[in-house]
Amino acid sequence: MSTVNSGPRVDATDARILLALADDPRATVLALAERLRLSRNTVQARLAKLDENGALGSFERRVDPGALGYPLTAFVTAQADQHHLAEVADRLKDIPEIVEVFGLSGPTDLLVRVVAADTEDLYRVAGKILDCPGIERTNTALAMRELVPHRLTELLRRSAATRPAPTGRRARD
Amino acid sequence: MSTVNSGPRVDATDARILLALADDPRATVLALAERLRLSRNTVQARLAKLDENGALGSFERRVDPGALGYPLTAFVTAQADQHHLAEVADRLKDIPEIVEVFGLSGPTDLLVRVVAADTEDLYRVAGKILDCPGIERTNTALAMRELVPHRLTELLRRSAATRPAPTGRRARD
DNA sequence: TGGGCAAGTGAGCACAATGCTCACTTGAGG
DNA sequence: CCTCAAGTGAGCATTGTGCTCACTTGCCCA
Numbered sequence: 001m002s003t004v005n006s007g008p009r010v011d012a013t014d015a016r017i018l019l020a021l022a023d024d025p026r027a028t029v030l031a032l033a034e035r036l037r038l039s040r041n042t043v044q045a046r047l048a049k050l051d052e053n054g055a056l057g058s059f060e061r062r063v064d065p066g067a068l069g070y071p072l073t074a075f076v077t078a079q080a081d082q083h084h085l086a087e088v089a090d091r092l093k094d095i096p097e098i099v100e101v102f103g104l105s106g107p108t109d110l111l112v113r114v115v116a117a118d119t120e121d122l123y124r125v126a127g128k129i130l131d132c133p134g135i136e137r138t139n140t141a142l143a144m145r146e147l148v149p150h151r152l153t154e155l156l157r158r159s160a161a162t163r164p165a166p167t168g169r170r171a172r173d
Numbered sequence: 174m175s176t177v178n179s180g181p182r183v184d185a186t187d188a189r190i191l192l193a194l195a196d197d198p199r200a201t202v203l204a205l206a207e208r209l210r211l212s213r214n215t216v217q218a219r220l221a222k223l224d225e226n227g228a229l230g231s232f233e234r235r236v237d238p239g240a241l242g243y244p245l246t247a248f249v250t251a252q253a254d255q256h257h258l259a260e261v262a263d264r265l266k267d268i269p270e271i272v273e274v275f276g277l278s279g280p281t282d283l284l285v286r287v288v289a290a291d292t293e294d295l296y297r298v299a300g301k302i303l304d305c306p307g308i309e310r311t312n313t314a315l316a317m318r319e320l321v322p323h324r325l326t327e328l329l330r331r332s333a334a335t336r337p338a339p340t341g342r343r344a345r346d
Numbered sequence: 347t348g349g350g351c352a353a354g355t356g357a358g359c360a361c362a363a364t365g366c367t368c369a370c371t372t373g374a375g376g
Numbered sequence: 377c378c379t380c381a382a383g384t385g386a387g388c389a390t391t392g393t394g395c396t397c398a399c400t401t402g403c404c405c406a
Binding site: 009010015018021022025026051053054055056057058059060061062063064065067068069070073075085089092093096097098099100101102103104105106108110111115139141142143144145146147148149150151152153154155156157158159 | 182183188191199224226227228229230233234235236240241242243246248258262266269270271273274276277278279281283284288312314315318320321322323324325326327328329330331332
């Protein structure tokens, strides 16, 4: 349901931690600290804060639908009765194959991301979407290729590059 | 670049592990084992296999762009010279604000997911996309609301529900 | 110019988790 | 009937965790 989160912004050090984690997701705090040349204490505190503020989304994001038996991804755009968007969203939430829904600006009201086991399955799901009261028109496009797989690394690198406020870190080494 | 992965399919037990992990991402293997009433050994082996086969996507997926200073998400659809899709994709990859790109079936060739710091930033990024040689026409829609946040839980639950092949597990307890 | 303040550091400590290996069990399939 | 794949429980040396503490350092602000 939420749109933004905008807790306190991730700073350069946080970004470096996230980057290191991206490289090795199950790395121990100790390993991260060593690698980033920070104290274990710092990394631990930072990490704690990062998932307190919702800077880290849910873990499910990391699960590959393909491995779950849903190798097909499709995007269904829809026009809907704008007065009842919330109700429509609730209905859509009940369809398990629907993985993500956005409310859009412009002539297309909804963008629905769907996964499916095969084309027949996809057809069925598309039908279910159209059947939702409030949905007026849909259009389904199959994702044939993932040309750029989901990534935030470039943005993280940019954040990591800004010189951190150098506080209390040791001079030697 | 990859489209599918389709390593060996995730079975019911795997799904249960992933579900538990979704609930508590940094849970220790021991905690998971206890909670699922599996042996530590099993969980450890399963988890190892899960990220060997790419059933687990990269960690970056969990990072919230909002926390990074990019609270805006937009979807840019584009028509492109289909003979040069690969080159276009390479160009798009160089734009950091581009988070994901799909090649679609139908009249729209590309779906580009973009994040931006503000509307002006978005305008700039949209311009960069249009400037890519091979891109013929674009249309930008701002994601105003995340009506259903990314989730795979329902699907995971479905997988977890199928009775697992009950092998060698103890009778008592 | 001096005092807080926030953030980092290094040390230490009891406890828990990891990574490994081994012998054993169990159901499925040839 | 035998073998195989998967799970189990045990054990053990090594690491990592979660916590607290005293101390340092640069920044902000008065």
